[in-house]
Amino acid sequence: MNRLSPWLIDLSLVAIALADILVDGEDTSRVELVAASIACAGLLLRRHFPLLTFVLTLPASWMLANLAAPAIALYTLAQRTSNRALLWGAVLATSIAASAPWPPGHALDQRGMFVSFAYSLAWAGAPVLLGQLVRTRRDLSARLVEIEQARDHERQLHAQAVLARERAQIGREMHDVVAHQVSLIAVRAGALQVAATDPDSVEAARTIRRLSVDTLDELRHMVTLLRAAGGQSTELTPQPTLADLRKLLDSSGIEVELRGELPDELAAPGQRTIYRTVQEALTNVRKHAPGATATVTLWHDSDHYGVTITNTESNRPAVPLPSSRHGLIGLAERAELLGGTFESGPTADGYRAALRLPR
Template sequence: MTRFPPWLIDLVLVAVAVADVLVDGEDTSPGKLAVGGIACAALLLRRRHPLAAFVLTLPGSLLLANLAAPAIALYTLAEHTRNRTLLVAAILATSVAASAPWPSDQTDYRPPDTLVAFAYSLAWAGAPVLLGQLMQTRRDLSARLVEIEEARDHERQLHAQAVLARERAQIGREMHDVVAHQVSLIAVRAGALQVAATDPDAVDAARIIRRLSVDTLDELRHMVTLLRAAGGQGTELTPQPTLADLRKLLDSSGIEVELRGELPDELGAPGQRTIYRTVQEALTNVRKHAPGATALVHLWHDSDHYGVTVTNTEPTRPAVSLPSSRHGLVGLAERAELLGGSFESGPTADHGYRAVLRLPR
């Protein structure tokens, strides 16, 4: 829609007010024409000084029968101010100026006629004020709608960023729990093969495999660090292994593991995944940091809680130096916290290690 420049609109309004004064033409004395000219010229001040423009139109309402200049001034004042008391006073002042007999010594002065004229003037002065207030409300509503739309856009962006952050955190956690689990197992097996093999070619191949596995673990550690930094604390977005896969995990762990106890059948999927990941991480740490140790996985439950305790014995041989950033233990604590539980880990009195997961039923 084409918008006219403000100065052009002001000139048109002044021209309309001048025409209103000239068309009335009942009294063309220089004094009254000067008052009418001041009222018309005051409209040029209406944008920056609406109250001053209105005040300058009052003498014209008192001395002349002009309608355009006061109406325009009232509309501008109502559009720019939020002071309802001032607007009521402006309506009354305009109505009194337009209906009061002037000069006061008029011979045909009749009070009833003045009251009727005041009532008409009151309705006439209230119309531009109501229109100005309507335009002000429309402008406020438009600005409010723009603010609401901007707020919704901002919320959508925040939601998209939160989803992306959770996905990054989930990818980082799965890389640590799954990929690093398998690569560390390869490194440990390659190290054992390097020590036990007698063929020089096999020893060299095992050494290369172990070195590449260690390098891969180091790269994974850096990638997990970056993903966790970008993703923050996230929750699972995709299905994970459950307790049905626990036996397979123990059999493929590469260490001697004893499984004791059981858990209720009605456990939810989040709790089962958390227990699985806890056992997986604990056994991975046993392989990495306690070579030759045996482990005990104890599933337990009571009336209020359920969980798992993974305990390993003292290592029987030196550990293979593998990269570690302790993200696994941090991730286990986060998983437990998401379900309202707790995770604790630490060394035992017999130089072993214990990890305990406790979740509410």
């Protein structure tokens, strides 16, 4: 259903105000007729100039016993402003004008003036209260719409944050798991290429190594995009634990010595962080120090626990594999999430990576 045109509503209100004056049985002088005409015409300005409309109805309120025009003006003023002092000043002015004697020489007894003022005050206050009620309802409706929009925006932000964490986690797991396996394929293919004597085997190994290197390069770009979209904060998901550490060492493709042990009651996030640290460190050994041996040392005391991975220097040239150092950055982030630290750097005879976590 279409709403009525504002001008049609205003013309209807003017007609009601005119009818209110015409039904008055008293004789209307020319001055009173002019005041009534001004009051009725002023209603056409109520949407843009509500205060002016109210002022234009005051002479008619004083001279005539009309009710419609002043009531419409007071209602419009109350609906358009929240200035309480102005509103009650308008009510008081209308009450005084309606209860003041007209013509000026006509005298009323004090009791009659008081009763007339009280009646006028109650009558003028009614449209103001109604206008304020409508304004409050409109403001509340607008506020509810704003709250709903804010909630929708908050839900969108939450969904984006969840998606960002998932993207970052996918990027991290792609680097830790997929790149780990592909780099191992590239290293094994390079070793096969050097050791093979059959030309077909050498060519096949060269092709495998080249495709593995290209795949690692693509993975590096994908991880960069996922991490950029996902931010820096991610949640650790249930993945390998310390029970899988021996299998990781056996499948690393390098000579690794495991020393020390950790308590079985360590929390799952800490176990996963230990596992990922060892995995990334051994991946870097294969990529950057072929032929080197590594030592994985697990340790713990009353306050902290961790792992230290050291490796010797390479004894043959390294296969050039793409690297973006996201692995070391990810390890530092994992440690920071658990309140620990991760340090890595070259030593006199190789390289060292150390993870330290609070107990």
